Amino acid sequence: MGTIRVRRALLVDLASALLTGVGVAAGPAVTGAPLLWHGAFALGVLLGGLLLARRRRPLLVLVLSAGVLIGYQSSGLFEGGWVWPLSAALFTAALTRPGWAVTVGALTLAYGLGQQGLDAPEALARGGVELLWLALVLAAASATRQYGRWRAEHRARLLQLEQTRLAEQRLHISREVHDVVAHTLAVVGVHLNVAVAVLDDSPEEARAALNTAIAVRNQAARDLKAFVGELRDTPQQGLESIADLVAQARAAGLEVRYQPEGDLAAVPAAQALTAYRVVQEAVINTLRHSDAGRLTIKVQATACDLVVNVVDDGSATADYTAGHGLTGMRERVTAVGGTLRIEAGSGFAVQTVLPLTAYMSGLAS
Known part of the structure; x- marks a missing residue:
């Protein structure tokens, strides 16, 4: 199970890196910008490569990704957005360090809008779109965190229920064993006492008492076997078995x-x-x-x-x-x-x- 989980995580990381690389490389081309190998393509490779370390160092990956994006944007090698290229890095960092993820995302967006020298209406429009995307990414991370907590609590509740069920089973088993053993010892003890008391004067009566003790012992062995069978979902004793208790009590002299x-x-x-x-x-x-x-x-x-x-x-x-x-x-x-x-x-x-x-x-x- 641990190996499967590691492989699944590796596949997710590779898919995130690939999608980010392809998205960043092809994004500007969608808007008509030229696709430069040393521009958008190289930035996509760098951002995708950094994502391979996002599980071990999520905040560091986010900061480095933001720095690389700022560098490419400032040098004119990339003309895409300021938030969506960082989506995977922002999401991963927000899972464990949501405050830092908000800070890095907001500072990157503020720096980008300030550097572009846009007038107020255009800056407000572009900033609103970028801010909305940032909010969506952070909201998705928050929902994932909440779901993770719920799953952890659910697993804890299931574990507690399982422990309770096992404790009840142990108690049930102890009761069954006590009932069978205690009853057997009581009846056998009575007949052994009778056998000792009459051994010299009435050997036949002593022999009969010992035979009864043996019969009770055999019945106890059958009861324990039936109980083990019950643990395997076979029928257990019911009211019809009271007749056996009556016979044993009568045999004990009652x-x-x-x-x-x-x-x-x-x-x-x-x-x-x-x-x-x-x-x-x-x-x-x-x-x-x-x-x-x-x-x-x-x-x-x-x-x-x-x-x-x-x-x-x-x-x-x-x-x-x-x-x-x-x-x-x-x-x-x-x-x-x-x-x-x-x-x-x-x-x-x-x-x-x-x-x-x-x-x-x-x-x-």
């Missing part, structure tokens, strides 16, 4: 009552995934921080909202702290315009309301 209501298949993917993660985090907290024996999960889809309630009957959750899981749960719910309420005391209760119609209309707008 009495679970699951109540799905409404048309859950019609729930949009964003709300479905959010609801699944809320239930998953609630189950994790019950297994980790509660002495609960019973867990109730209710998921209800109405015409306007998706309501999720998860309640256990534990008694050791009053002093809970909002860690990464609960914080991520709240962020997920907020991201889709929902509300989240958590109560801890005589049990752990999570209630989430995720709007459906308002969210979808917001996306459409």
